[in-house]
Amino acid sequence: MMMKKLMTHTGIILLLLVMGITAQAQNERKFVRQGNEIFEQALQDSTKLDTTAFSQAETAYRRALEKRPDDLKWNFNLGDALYKQMKFEEATSKFEEIAEKSxxxxxxxxxxxxxxxxxxxxxxxxxxxxxxxxxxxxxxxxxxxxxxxxxxxxxxxxxxxxxQQNQDQNKDQDKDQQDQNQDQQQNQDQQDQNKDQDQKDKDQQKQDQQNQDQNKQDQQQKQQPQEQKISKENAERLLQALQNDEEKIQEKVKKAQAAKAQQRQTDKDW
Missing domain, CATH: 1.25.40.10 (Tetratricopeptide repeat domain)
Structure with missing residues (x-):
């Protein structure tokens, strides 16, 4: 697209045959003339870039330059043929050489x-x-x-x-990204704080429940009757009293049996 906008010096040198030149020179000019004809035909079709035709022109110019490599006009034509084939680096080298030597x-x-x-x-x-x-x-x-x-x-x-616009846009994008990162960090911090507070609330609830359970347990223990504890001496007294009562009972039983036995004997004798 850029090639259509640029105005270019084609620089095609149309050489006239001169009487009296050597056969070798005529042969060289034949190649140049052939290259010029191909070049001009390719230029006539403005609807396309015929790189094949320009390549053929390049070949013809190079054959002419094999015998006269320092001919600036022929080198100029070669540079144009290279340019038309979009061989811009080679064309650059050729035109630099011509500009320095001309x-x-x-x-x-x-x-x-x-x-x-x-x-x-x-x-x-x-x-x-x-x-x-x-x-x-x-x-x-x-x-x-x-x-x-x-x-x-x-x-x-x-x-x-x-x-400059790209740099400004990149700066704006960087600032937006920084703001977004800052907002995300703030949201994350808030979430972390909420999690910490939730955990504290759970821990407090657990502690409150433990306190309630402990208080309930303490109240239940207070309501239960306390076991009465007796000393060793009191226990011995109770055992002695029970033993005395047992002896008295045994003595009463014996007396009752003796009385009953005596009653039986009296009944028989009588």
Whole structure:
């Protein structure tokens, strides 16, 4: 989606065949011309990104660069082909190399512009902003670089605002969590206090019941008749009295029997 918003220097260099060049040079330009044709055909269809076609263009540019690796224009075309395939790290390296080696300010500006695009696609906003600024230093009239610079700066501002909102939201969430934890702790403390009070009430009830049982037991013991205890001397006196009574009874029985026997004898004699 970001690629649709960015304005890009394609930088395709259409080379004209020149009479009198060597067969080898003609072969190299043949690969470049082939790569350019494939690249331009892929650009014509704006409804999709034909990475396969751009890959074929890359292959053609690399074959041309095998003999002339320092050709900045062909390297520029290769960088564009890499960018269109979303090989942003490789494109970044290629455009950095071109920007450093190029002596022409316009070409240097174009390289920095596409370098900024490659950086932005990797979400490296600070680096992309700096690249666009370098592009404008070499070509202050470059409207595409001005547009992309403003776009990158606005995007960075939005990200910073979003980060600040996220930080504020996290702070609010942390505060809410702390308040919730505090409420939970207070509820737990209250529950613990209620449990302690309930246990105290149960212990008090148990103690009260024990006191009631003890009082009841004490009252029952008071109501029971106390056993009378006698001394040893009194016991001996009672036993002696009982023995005397027994002797008197035996003596009375003996006398009664003797009297009865005498009565029988008198009856016979008479």
């Amino acid at each position: 002596e022409d300010k316009i070409e240097k500006s174009r390289a920095y512009h596409n370098l900024g695009n490659s950086m932005m696609m990797q979400d490296k906003l600070d680096e992309s902003i700096e690249a666009y600024k370098k592009a404008l230093r070499n070509n202050p009239e470059d409207l595409e670089s001005k547009y992309n610079l403003v776009y990158a700066m606005n995007l960075k501002k939005q990200q910073e605002q979003q980060q």
